[in-house]
Amino acid sequence: MRFSELWRLASTVYKEVSFQSIFSLRAGSSLPRSGGRDIKQLVANARINTLISKLITTVFIGIFAGIIFLPLTIGISGHTMPKQTAVLAGVSAFLAVVLFLIVFMGLQVSTSFVSSKITDVLSPLPLSKQEISRIVFLCFIRIFDIPLVAAPVIFLAVYAFIGGSILGGIVSLGGIITAEIFALSLTTVLARFFYLKVTSAGGRSKWQTLLRLVFMLVWILPTFAAYFVVNFATQIVQSFASLMQGFSSFSQILVLIFPFSYGFLASSLAFFDQINYTLLALSIAASVAYAILAYYCLGWVTQTVRKMGVSAMGTGPREIVKDTLIKPQSPWLGIIRKDLRVASRAPSYASLFLLPVIQTAVLAVSFSSFSELGLTTALGILTGMSMITLLIPPTLSSIEGLASAYMRHLPMKKTTLISAKTLLSIFTYMLSLIVLSIVALLMAKSFTLILTYGVIHGFSVAAAIMLELTILTRKFWKEGFAVGNLYSRLSTYILIVIPGYILAAIPILSAIVAFLFAPIFILPAFLATALTEFTLMTVVVMLQE
Amino acid sequence: MSKKKQANPSNYAQGKVHHQPTRKDEHTQIEHHSQKRIKAANEESHESRVEGLRLETMAVRVEGLAVNYGSFVAVENLSFNVKEGEIYGLLGPNGAGKTTTIKVLVGILEPRAGKVEVYGIPVSNEVPAKSQIGYVPEEVVLLDSLTPREFFEFVTSIRRLDRENVNNRLERFATAFELKQYFDTPIAALSMGNKQKVAIITALLHDPKLLILDEPLVGLDARSSKILKELITFHTKKGGAVIFSTHIMEVAEKLCTRVGIINKGKIVEEGTVEDLRKLVRSAEGSLEDIFLKVTEQEAGMQDVIKALEEE
Numbered sequence: 001m002r003f004s005e006l007w008r009l010a011s012t013v014y015k016e017v018s019f020q021s022i023f024s025l026r027a028g029s030s031l032p033r034s035g036g037r038d039i040k041q042l043v044a045n046a047r048i049n050t051l052i053s054k055l056i057t058t059v060f061i062g063i064f065a066g067i068i069f070l071p072l073t074i075g076i077s078g079h080t081m082p083k084q085t086a087v088l089a090g091v092s093a094f095l096a097v098v099l100f101l102i103v104f105m106g107l108q109v110s111t112s113f114v115s116s117k118i119t120d121v122l123s124p125l126p127l128s129k130q131e132i133s134r135i136v137f138l139c140f141i142r143i144f145d146i147p148l149v150a151a152p153v154i155f156l157a158v159y160a161f162i163g164g165s166i167l168g169g170i171v172s173l174g175g176i177i178t179a180e181i182f183a184l185s186l187t188t189v190l191a192r193f194f195y196l197k198v199t200s201a202g203g204r205s206k207w208q209t210l211l212r213l214v215f216m217l218v219w220i221l222p223t224f225a226a227y228f229v230v231n232f233a234t235q236i237v238q239s240f241a242s243l244m245q246g247f248s249s250f251s252q253i254l255v256l257i258f259p260f261s262y263g264f265l266a267s268s269l270a271f272f273d274q275i276n277y278t279l280l281a282l283s284i285a286a287s288v289a290y291a292i293l294a295y296y297c298l299g300w301v302t303q304t305v306r307k308m309g310v311s312a313m314g315t316g317p318r319e320i321v322k323d324t325l326i327k328p329q330s331p332w333l334g335i336i337r338k339d340l341r342v343a344s345r346a347p348s349y350a351s352l353f354l355l356p357v358i359q360t361a362v363l364a365v366s367f368s369s370f371s372e373l374g375l376t377t378a379l380g381i382l383t384g385m386s387m388i389t390l391l392i393p394p395t396l397s398s399i400e401g402l403a404s405a406y407m408r409h410l411p412m413k414k415t416t417l418i419s420a421k422t423l424l425s426i427f428t429y430m431l432s433l434i435v436l437s438i439v440a441l442l443m444a445k446s447f448t449l450i451l452t453y454g455v456i457h458g459f460s461v462a463a464a465i466m467l468e469l470t471i472l473t474r475k476f477w478k479e480g481f482a483v484g485n486l487y488s489r490l491s492t493y494i495l496i497v498i499p500g501y502i503l504a505a506i507p508i509l510s511a512i513v514a515f516l517f518a519p520i521f522i523l524p525a526f527l528a529t530a531l532t533e534f535t536l537m538t539v540v541v542m543l544q545e
Numbered sequence: 546m547s548k549k550k551q552a553n554p555s556n557y558a559q560g561k562v563h564h565q566p567t568r569k570d571e572h573t574q575i576e577h578h579s580q581k582r583i584k585a586a587n588e589e590s591h592e593s594r595v596e597g598l599r600l601e602t603m604a605v606r607v608e609g610l611a612v613n614y615g616s617f618v619a620v621e622n623l624s625f626n627v628k629e630g631e632i633y634g635l636l637g638p639n640g641a642g643k644t645t646t647i648k649v650l651v652g653i654l655e656p657r658a659g660k661v662e663v664y665g666i667p668v669s670n671e672v673p674a675k676s677q678i679g680y681v682p683e684e685v686v687l688l689d690s691l692t693p694r695e696f697f698e699f700v701t702s703i704r705r706l707d708r709e710n711v712n713n714r715l716e717r718f719a720t721a722f723e724l725k726q727y728f729d730t731p732i733a734a735l736s737m738g739n740k741q742k743v744a745i746i747t748a749l750l751h752d753p754k755l756l757i758l759d760e761p762l763v764g765l766d767a768r769s770s771k772i773l774k775e776l777i778t779f780h781t782k783k784g785g786a787v788i789f790s791t792h793i794m795e796v797a798e799k800l801c802t803r804v805g806i807i808n809k810g811k812i813v814e815e816g817t818v819e820d821l822r823k824l825v826r827s828a829e830g831s832l833e834d835i836f837l838k839v840t841e842q843e844a845g846m847q848d849v850i851k852a853l854e855e856e
Contacts, residue, residue, distance in 0.1 A: 321728045324719045325712055326698045334702020338688070338695070345690040345731075403688050406744075409651040410703050411675035 092263030106187035168270030175262030604786030610659035634801030679748035
């Protein structure tokens with residue numbers, strides 16, 4: 001079969017994968033009740049959403065190249081470092097960004113790629129095994145096509161702009177292709193790992209539950225890394241630069257590590273002014289080794305993706321079941337336990353675990369830069385914390401969409417559902433607050449303000465969570481909840497998150513107003529607004545039935 | 546079972562063997578008596594008394610149900626009743642409106658119009674109405690990442706079931722359906738039949754008054770099918786009611802007390818298989834023949850089959 005024909009077939013299959021990644025149909029969501037025209041609209045929306053996801057990744061790569069790499073290399077952002085070092089740091093950081101952003105994007109879609117079991121549809125057709133494998137692989141590549149093409153194009157444009165040599169450009173291009181192959185390999189490894197160790201792993205012992213949690217944390221590491229790369233890009237580039245500036249013996253080890261090997265090689269070949277031949281030789285050897293490794297990785301990815309497509313992933317060993325005992329709890333506790341169990345195994349909901357980790361890590365990092373923790377700083381930190389916390393309710397609500405066609409027949413009260421998810425969300429907020437207080441204590445900084453205002457703000461955040469959940473629950477009850485995950489339907493979530501943000505911001509605004517006009521009333525104003533919001537939303541939730 | 550017991554409508558329901566004509570005749574007579582009583586009551590203008598009588602015996606009451614999907618009318622002016630102790634077969638061709646009707650009954654869909662009650666409770670009164678129902682959906686899609694044990698724990702928590710009772714029932718059902726060995730395997734990794742068993746057990750755990758089973762035999766092995774059919778019969782013997790949707794006419798013929806045939810969103814015929822035979826004047830015909838005739842699918846079908854054969 002001709003390549004164009006294979007590509008066309010892969011496009012049809014890819015459309016189905018996109019659709020499932022948005023609506024999780026196989027996962028049991030019921031589509032909103034609609035006529036045929038609306039369904040066509042939903043199919044079109046699914047394709048647009050997947051396209052947007054690719055474009056967002058591409059834009060991030062572009063922003064990184066434009067804002068971090070370019071100013072550094074042409075010296076317009078106040079950084080004073082040799083051009084060669086700047087290119088070295090820029091190329092290395094850029095390759096790291098490409099690697100992590102593609103992995104980050106891939107993990108969101110690759111799970112749908114596996115669960116859609118595309119070859120179940122293709123196998124009965126008169127296609128050879130080889131043709132099916134090619135279609136599956138092309139479909140996998142289509143998940144990443146725009147960022148894969150855009151990364152080298154954007155980079156080479158920037159590289160040309162700074163006036164690097166052709167040889168340096170070729171090396172950089174080789175580095176980007178290697179980074180992309182590594183990204184595809186890492187996505188495949190993690191998707192495979194996830195299905196073998198997390199999704200397929202049953203068992204009820206505490207040890208197995210703990211093991212599953214550890215596997216889940218391992219699985220989300222690249223996402224965590226991507227977040228850090230994007231948020232601390234400037235610091236990363238500067239660190240890379242300072243590490244390389246010394247050209248010490250440490251550098252000899254560093255040039256052997258990806259992506260520094262390509263970074264050093266590209267910078268040496270871009271500007272020939274100052275060449276350390278030992279390091280150059282080492283970086284050439286390392287880069288060639290990585291290129292060979294990438295070649296073998298590509299072969300492995302091709303094979304594994306084909307296996308993933310034909311559902312030949314296998315499952316973990318089945319545990320011997322001794323009894324059939326279950327422990328029914330109160331409904332709200334049942335909902336919390338179910339949400340935690342689903343979140344610990346479903347990639348789309350891994351963010352439930354990810355968000356508190358990121359939140360704590362970011363806060364701990366930011367903390368060290370403050371000389372003193374005044375009210376403004378405390379309120380700023382609390383705003384950030386509440387904004388991240390308020391992303392959790394939509395994620396938790398979308399769990400109800402996983403089997404909505406079944407779940408909606410259960411005699412579940414809206415109040416119970418909202419209360420359970422509010423408790424789970426606010427737990428994250430309080431946990432972050434505790435971690436923050438501990439960090440402050442360790443750094444010998446006063447944490448009274450953060451703790452006092454944080455606890456009070458907790459009422460406002462709880463009210464905001466209840467508001468979001470009330471909107472979501474009404475939507476869920478009325479038309480079903482056919483959403484895939486947080487990343488694929490941003491528009492749905494933004495409209496729900498905004499009212500929550502506004503509610504959480506009101507006590508902070510009232511404190512600012514009090515600070516401007518009557519500083520003595522800062523705390524009372526803050527407390528009064530937070531408690532009023534909480535009381536009001538509690539009443540609204542209680543009246544839900 | 547004694548004749549005395551059979552003469553009582555509720556006892557009849559508890560002990561009936563559905564394909565014995567003598568009992569069906571009796572059932573028809575009982576239906577006639579019941580209708581006469583209601584008619585008499587109406588004539589005497591004792592409407593409230595009649596209403597009370599109906600509510601007492603009716604497990605499900607659907608009147609003038611209408612459901613739309615956008616501009617598409619899925620169900621229009623559909624009415625039927627299911628009494629306690631009755632297995633009501635809901636039959637119809639694909640896309641006729643069976644699953645839509647069932648989804649309204651279990652509270653998944655909201656109707657555009659009509660009155661739907663489960664044991665006298667309007668389905669709009671969600672929690673009490675849903676508490677009466679055990680439901681097996683047509684397409685069993687559960688929380689796939691959970692194990693059956695975890696799924697049962699979640700559903701029994703929502704239903705606030707007593708731990709001891711539920712564990713006793715669960716042990717019995719898990720043994721009967723041979724599901725015990727899969728208790729700690731993620732639902733995603735189970736076969737279609739085992740997923741169906743999880744849904745069936747979940748529907749039975751709270752000992753519901755009304756069982757609503759939408760194609761429950763799909764994917765089940767012969768043993769489990771037999772057990773489920775027996776369980777359905779036991780359920781009605783205890784006074785429970787069952788709404789049973791299936792495409793397997795032989796099963797409906799053997800199992801159901803009455804059948805309602807839906808076509809294009811409306812009940813086109815309703816009654817015992819005997820009633821329907823008389824109605825379509827093909828006393829020797831199977832329920833399948835009756836079904837094809839009533840749903841107007843018989844006409845031209847022979848030509849289609851012939852054309853296929855010639856090809």
